[in-house]
Amino acid sequence: MQFLSDSHGCDGWQGEMAGRIRAFDWSGTDLGPLETWPASLCNTVQLMLASPLPMVMLWGHAGYMIYNDAYSRFAGGRHPYLLGVPVELGWPEVADFNRHVVDTCLAGGTLEYRNKDLVLLRDGVPEDVWLDLYYSPVANDAGVPAGVMAMVVETTELVLSERLRQAAEDAYRADNERVRLALNAGALLGSFVWDVRNNVLSADERFARTFSFSPDQDLTNLPQHIAEAHIHPDDRPWVQECVENSVRTGEPYNAEYRVIRADGSHLWVLASGCCEFDERGQPYRFPGVLIDIHERKTAEESLLKFTRNLEQRVADEVEARLNAEEQLRQSQKLEAIGGLTGGVAHDFNNLLQVIAGNLHLLARHEPNNANVQRRVSASLAAVERGAKLSSQLLAFARRQPLSPAVCDPRKIFEGVGELLQRALGETIQIDVQLPEEPWHINVDRNQLENAILNLAINARDAMKGEGTIVLGAANTSLDRAFCAGKGIVPGDFVRVSVSDSGVGIAPHMLEQVFEPFFTTKADGQGTGLGLSMVFGFVKQSGGHVEIDSQIGEGTRVRLYFPRSLRPLIDETPGVRRQQAGGNETILVVEDNEAVRTSAVELLREEGYRVLIAANGDAAMQMLLEGARVDLIFTDVVMPGLIKSSDLAAWAKVQMPPVAVLFTSGHTRDIISRNHQLSPDTHLLGKPYGPEALLQMIRAVLSA
Structure with missing residues (x-):
């Protein structure tokens, strides 16, 4: 220094x-x-x-x-x-x-x-x-x-490591205690003495119980044929050989065999002993003990079965690992593309919001100018088309905010049936195949209907406008092998499928069909966003999508959604009423100056008092200094230390709570996990019009 x-x-x-x-x-x-x-x-x-x-x-x-x-x-x-x-x-x-x-x-x-x-x-x-x-x-x-x-x-890592170490020590002590208790309880099943000269067997009570001797039997004179009869027939020659070897050579006697119990089951035991000889070298006494080894032998048998299949299991695991790695590479590629398209769509939506906001203000300021109104209408129509394109990109990037609810697949197919027939034309037949009682799923119904419509239109085009499209739903259970590398966990799923008998897709193209702007159709006949939007929606909903196709035989797309065990909720729509403006105070937090200016001007024209902050840091400073507001209207993603979620957390703990309305070109996990909005989160997507903004503000303030 x-x-x-x-x-x-x-x-x-x-x-x-x-x-x-x-x-x-x-x-x-x-x-x-x-x-x-x-x-x-x-x-x-x-x-x-x-x-x-x-x-x-x-x-x-x-x-x-x-x-x-x-x-x-x-x-x-x-x-x-x-x-x-x-x-x-x-x-x-x-x-x-x-x-x-x-x-x-x-x-x-x-x-x-x-x-x-x-x-x-x-x-x-x-x-x-x-x-x-x-x-x-x-x-x-x-x-x-x-x-x-x-x-x-x-010291977080040290504390967590210490907790793991302590847990391991506790488990080790528990294991030792179990071993000690087992030894105290006694793995010893009894002891015996065989009088070789007189061929008399004597034993203790536990030995007699093990071999099912009569309770009133004299323990100093046990019939050997009863003991021999309770040895498993396959093990008797081995036991006899061990006994004869010990009597002949004086080597220790250790024989593992099965004892048949009264209920017909068998118990593995170890008989251990040695033959004693007199001064002339003649055998005269054979003491021993009987030890319970059933648990060990059972474990050994399980291990033997495992090792016999180990080679095949290793091969299966290697194959599954290769498949999972391939799935992971494909997922990472699509995730990288999704991140890029999501960022582009976010900036695109901000630009569209600036254009739309100023167009709406121009139309409000020139209500009697026909030329202005005509040009504004044409420009707003172009903005809507751009917003739809951005929405499709966000769906693929998994940045589209979803409003999932528990749905019955039958209701979804009933609701989309008439729309499909109008969109596909009279020359297309629709075959709907549903189980009698399909499981419920928790999805955004509108997005699922759009996905089915997109897939059906692709099927119609593949069949050149004639043929039968098969729509189906089925209850299915997916195992660990199927789920490996797909980002889903084993369990119950509902499989929604759309099949056609069209021209099919070449194998080398199947890996690219979910990428945005990739299409197998001729130039000018498709945007290449339909399947990518379906892919993003299904993944964002916690599911999985698969496509298989054969040239000349057709294509089948299958969507897997996790089963929901929650009950259906009555979703009868209420009557929505146009809300007028108010005189409340609104804090507008937006880092894009052009977007902020148009929103502030509109709100002030409606009579609201408006405070302005260019980022979350400035907004929090104003609130901590005592600024009183009725609603915080904030962009989701902004630079600075204070995030929009921090503002929402501050607003929630005030007395009374301050209302919060989010807006964004796309959401991130700062609002909700996987972009699925919680019931108390209000989000206005960009680009939005003045009616949508004013109506949402009144709805949030009223709530």
């Missing part, structure tokens, strides 16, 4: 964060411009920057944050936005904890926490973390505490 005693104390700082600290405008904070910092503060920052441990200094009552390179890695996506930010705003989810820290240390105290459990937002998702935290006051040149030095060491 370089120290420059003849220049400003901050000149000796080194590292990435040193450059960021120098470049930051500190004049708006309690620290003041960098060149006015006292030497004590500069030296403290220099020591912090040199530390390999994550360290952050909180200066002043607000706790303005200055940190080193190691802390920037701990901060993750919040870096570099945390620099110079008050700690309560930088970490809002633990604001009370940090307020206590700052107040304590500025009063001269210190704090220490070992494996402190905190819930932090990471990428908008709450996550349990464990930290070692050390806080101490930092004095100014006058010796008065003016800041807090914090050392932050994340």
